[in-house]
Amino acid sequence: MSGSIVDALPPSLNLPPHLSAHKYFLVCTLTVAAWDTLVLSPRSYRLVKSPGGWPTLKILFNFLRIFMPVEFVIVAVAFFDTKWSQDSCQKFYLFEPICTAILLAVTSAVHVIRIHAIYDKNRAILLTMGSLFAIQIVVTAVCCGFYRSVPLLEGQGCIAGPKHNWVGIYWVAPTLLYTVSFGLALMRSINSLQAKPLSPWKLMLRDGLNLYGAIFLVNLTNMIFWFVITPTGPEDTIKTIVTSMAAVLTTSMTLRIILSVRGSLVQGGSFALSASTQNSSRTTHVISTRSGPVPTNVSTHNPGHTFTLDDMRSKTEADWAAHDKSSVNEGKPPILDNSDNEQPRRNPAVGVKITIDREIEYDGAYHAK
Template sequence: MADIISLLPDSLKLPPHLSAHKYFFVCSLTVAAWDTLVLSPRTWKLLRTKEWPPLKIIYHFIRVFMPVCFTVTAVQFFDTRWTQSQCDKTYLFEPITTAILLACCSAAHVIRIRAIFDKDRTVFAVMGVLWAVQFVVTAVCCAFYFSVPLLEGQGCIAGPKHTWVGIYWVVPTLLYTASFGLALLRSIKSLEVKQMNLWKLMLRDGLNLYGSIWIVNITNVLFWFIIKPTGSDDAVRTIVTSMAAVLTTTMTMRIVLSVRGSLVHGGSFTGSYSGSHSSASGSRATRSNPAHTANSVLNINPHPNQTYTIGDIAKQSVKVDSDGKSSVLDSKGENGYDDRHVVPDHNNGALDVKITVDTEVEYDNRYEK
């Protein structure tokens, strides 16, 4: 058996850690390719919108940049004709492009978290500082990578010179931890306005996306500092980095696509689009606006046991007389009342009017422009 192995070319004599590294990188490439295809229809819809806010620009940039970077890195990693002298000149491509990719994804998180907290300056300051620290730290750490000395044909891998270089991934993980925590906090606070089960809350606010990014990044950090390499030619610390970069990018793109409404200023909190309720109690006069409530339902409750529902608000409006009596006025008859719709006065002239407006916004309404 040993004689057979000795006859194999160096490109097939892979140590266990290097072999696992190659398999894991293939999985990362598969996820990247599949996600690129799956998101194509929604990317095209987003591209057709007229506005070009920062969030949209970031989306389309990482959409193209991520597969291009991983394609080039895969050529370096799997091409058996890629020599070590070539690797010495190109090994920094992977850590530098990954740093750019992470910076763009983190910028999208900063913009989005700021938006869901209604442009809160404190939240924006915290997220902005984390992003600035990440940008500086990842740029500095790129100078402390080296070309892992492998045999000819085994590939080109960039490895860290020191263990502390792992802060390259620690700082982005801190930002994604803050992003996940703040998104979770905002969702929990929304339950005070409208109750729903946790499963629907998670899907509505994309908590599964934020959580997936956090899990893959914290796993990568733990792997980086816990696993010990067997030597200078063992790049075991960087096994999970490719998957962390791919999943961070794909989940971030889905966070952008999950924004309902316009992407200007980062969009709005998703919960504000799931339904809005407004009411007015104790009003003496109320008049509906056909231009804004054509598809709404107006409930007038002058007495707890009586409800009057008007479905076609576009043709009718509510008018209250000076004596406290309410009637429904047809838009075509401005000079008369329709006695069939007169609401009886049960409160001796003190009419209470309650208006409830339920609005449902479709997921992709912003694309129909």
């Protein structure tokens, strides 16, 4: 009896196990995309309103924010609409591989820019990441021509699948780039421990290593489905079951990589340790000595004047008195005493403040004293 009832179901409800799992997985993908769009909305608004123009990372961020949910809403309509005919699918099936290739290209561009930035614009890093990026663009473009419409029954939806197993290099190219990106980000963070020791947990959060690692893992999982799991037939969609989730999570984590940049996004920003060092530095008037390497800082009540130690030694008392009238004591008249000679008496609250900063080596790190 149960078998006859199942056979009587329409094809839209009588789904093979792998196709049914694929539909559930796509629902999870849409949930993640919607949740990500909602959660990041306040931070996205602040980023759009932030000063500093529109550097490349800011433009790519806003493109990904719009393009990713739009793409997968359209893909979901084609996959879940029971009235979508297979004739219509023959004209539409390339939409997902082409749009996903564009999505991956933009996220990879973010990784190239960011990794290049945290390595202080190192040309070797740019050459390595740029080469992987160029290979990815060519490979994904070529592979789009070797997709096909999966031969599903009427009412079971429209989805693209590979014609050959080697088409999986469509995902190998970006996975290789994200692997190198994760490795370089990890190495940069580990090397920074020499300047500022941190616990592994704080290091991971400071440099966003969890974001790079999540992108690497989700793309590695996708590779397992492409090359390890064997489909049961040409209508089996098991190979592409994780591709949508991999694209959405890669985009989501990449957006957070951009948001985790401290300071300006111009030229990809800077490394987190460099930004924190700059923010914590003191604002002083720096003067250098010609006789030694120790930096000496002098600040006055008028920040428009700085002096070297040699200048200070060479000035006579008359020179300092003349300068006091125009700079240090600017805007503050001298205080006259009541004596007969009426010599001006300087205000003791006005003067020159000298601050000496030294850098000493202690346990392999440099600290300001």
